[in-house]
Amino acid sequence: MSEHSQFTLLGKRRFAPFFTTQALGAFNDNAFRQGMVVLIGFHLGLAIEAVSFYAMIAPAVFILPFFLFSATAGQIAEKFEKTRLIRYVKLFEIAAMLMAVYAFHAHQVWLLFVVLFLMGLHSTVFGPIKYAILPQALHIDELVGGNGLVEMGTSMAVLIGMMAGGSLMALGDFGTTAASILVVGVAVIGYLVSRAIPPAPATAPDLKFNWNPASETLRVLRYVVKDRTIFNAILGISWFWFFGTVFTAQLPAYTQTFLGGGEGVLNLTLALFSVGVGIGSLLCERLSGHKVEIGLVPFGSIGMTVFAVDLFFARPVAASAHGLTVMGFLGAAGSPRIVIDLLLIGLFAGLFIVPLFALVQSRTDRSELSRVIAGNNILNALFMVVSAGLGLGLTALGFSIPQIFLAVAVLNAAVAIYIYTLVPEFLMRFLSWILINTLYRIRTEGLDRIPEHGPALLVCNHVSYMDALIVAGSVRRPSRFVMYYKIFNIPVMRFIFRTAKAIPIASAKEDPGLLEKAFAEIDRALAEGEIVCIFPEGGLTADGEIATFRPGVERILAQRAVPVIPLAIRGLWGSIFSRRDSAPGRMRLPRRFWSRIVLAVGEPVAPTEASAATLEQRVRELRGAWA
Structure with missing residues (x-):
């Protein structure tokens, strides 16, 4: 096994164009969504009840295609050459963003939600291709490093995209035009870069296509549960999205009420979590010795629990001061502890998620991998919906946001113990690794x-x-x-x-x-x-x-x-x-x-x-x- 660095992959054609394409897609997805949030919330003069309603249904509209079309997307990724599919997906993104430009300028809220649905469809189709193409492009000892770079790139692209889309849309009269130029320009660049991705042959070209999404969804889920270790790895991936969705959904209100900060502090908290995930993802290759080391998964889950619990104790009551700038927040008592907690929650989440994706990719038959990833996406979407319901339910029961963090930390420990009891290989590898x-x-x-x-x-x-x-x-x-x-x-x-x-x-x-x-x-x-x-x-x-x-x-x-x-x-x-x-x-x-x-x-x-x-x-x- 060569002692290469994962960063050398960024100089190789078999990885770099794909990495850039997927990062630009994640950036644009979030730039559009955040620009849409700012436009509806601040530029259209809507009543607060209407803004609240749109904010609640937006995640559902984006997630809906994952339930409807993931199984079909898995078949498409299996049956056809993946690089050509990526180019079609990027052309679809350009068309969706041109539609978004008209919706931005015409202030057509219903059309913005149509575009949001289309971007959810874009992510639904791209997901199985994204993770199934990596084992075709990378050697086995590059798989962890490649996944680490993809997770790091996605995490940072999501963060920067949200900040860019929201900031440009907030520029007043010019904001709509600036945001429009951004999303269309990035979509076009993404398509041009995708043309440099080397061919990735179909893994099941003779697959008989099933057009019934209901029966195909059931078939895909049977692929997922066929191997106990893979199924539990996918449950772990879905739990990562559950955990992350709860935290990121609560951050705006947490920042305002318990940290006493404004928009700058919110961006800081999102940045800390995203940077932490990126650092943890990159550390996986070094800590695993270039191999798929599932012993890091318990390590990651332990860290997520410990620092989520500490986040509760760091600031359990509402802040006495409000409207703090970033520097004002950082200078307040107890803030360094919160900064470290948010950063390390993200870091250990990165250590948790990357080996799970690498495990699924390395142990799943190539002719079934895209469909297994599609099944993974269905479960991810389900867990995200449940996480939103949990947040609403705990809020209705009178839980404060720090108490919600504590409850999720305890749940994280319980889920980890359950998975490691069902599949002792995770814990065994952790003890061996330590x-x-x-x-x-x-x-x-x-x-x-x-x-x-x-x-x-x-x-x-x-x-x-x-x-x-x-x-x-x-x-x-x-x-x-x-x-x-x-x-x-x-x-x-x-x-x-x-x-x-x-x-x-x-x-x-x-x-x-x-x-x-x-x-x-x-x-x-x-x-x-x-x-x-x-x-x-x-x-x-x-x-x-x-x-x-x-x-x-x-x-x-x-x-x-x-x-x-x-x-x-x-x-x-x-x-x-x-x-x-x-x-x-x-x-x-x-x-x-x-x-x-x-x-x-x-x-x-x-x-x-x-x-x-x-x-x-x-x-x-x-x-x-x-x-």
Whole structure:
């Protein structure tokens, strides 16, 4: 795996034009919506009741196409070449924005809502293309970085678009013209940039199109629930939108009532949340080591809960001063704490959302991905509607806005616990990620030699009690580990090993029944197309050298002929948890904590050539002299 930076993608044609196109679309969508809000609220002389009514129905009008057309959009994205579809979508955006220009100048409110519906349709069609094109354009080790950039770009584009659209429309008589020039100009630029996106072939060109949106919606949702891990990842993504919708919907009133600020302070709070999401999204690649690391998801949910709870305690009562400028707010007592809370809520939300999208993209069959994304969009829209209902309901019950934040933080913790109980893999990966990244600095070599699909047997040298976690935390595919039953039963670690479906094994002298059961389970796992990892030395090294490989590996291959991938861990001998530090007088924790280690992956070995002696030699060569 190359140690590239995600920012290098911005210089590559296979990513940069798409990134720019989607960011311009998000910008324009929000510029139009905010310009429409300002026009209706301040320029048309409408009664406050009418303004309030339009404000309440606007989100529903925008979200409606997601319910009506997401399933159809998923089919379209699957059946046809995606780059051409993107260009058609951008032409549709230009037409919608020209209609918006007329509505702006003619003060036709009903037409503005028609355009709002069309922009919702625009987002509905673009969504499945947006997330399904990434796995076609990016390598697997670029997927997290690419998603991080997309989420960062979208978050910042939404923020800047809202500020630009609202600010231009507020310029008085010239505001309508300025806003019109902006939305049409950005739409045209977006189309021109989209023409540079490389082709992205159809993933299911023979798909039989279903024109019935109701039955197709049900079919799409069946795709979503087919894989439990993917379904729960999509529930997590939908929860992100639930959480974010509640917070952003409450920010205007929260800013005015509890922060005592005006429009500038509102823009600051939105900026803090958006910048936080952008930073968290970009951090995902660094923290995950360029792989899809769902261990970051619990980390993100914990941070979202902690800082949302702290936001309640930071300012639980209404402000005594009002009309504060940005500088006046920042200078007020307690404001730095609120700033940090808003920024970190966004940051941890970014850590939460990016791995979930990458997980869905990496584990869903390419021929179904667009439809799965369409199902995801339907659930996202549903959760956003429910979040609006929750906000209205809690307000009706007399909850203050900080209390609503607290209630959502508690709900966030409850939802996280529920998801991690249903799919322990999330929590297991989190614990593994914490342990490995606390104890070691890991570099990997040759991970692309491990097949993305199909069975394989991994063989690795055995240096410490942490070997299985090091391999599991580095290899992208879930692996079944065969490990000595006494290591399997170590307290705390037992939960991780059981969740990872590790296979405990004993010697024939210790427990012949367990030995036979282990070989049967290994064969069953390989027959089902899984990866199995074994440590053929049969125990931890006592002196740092690789011991003779036992013939059990040959028995496995005699039962099930699968490719064998040699692995070698370097630099672990002498670190914490290796036997060198377990000897009396050899504790070197202060010096070898956070050791530099390498996991090297060799070329696959055919099962006909994979004797114990051959594999031992391959692992020795990979390990080299650095124990």
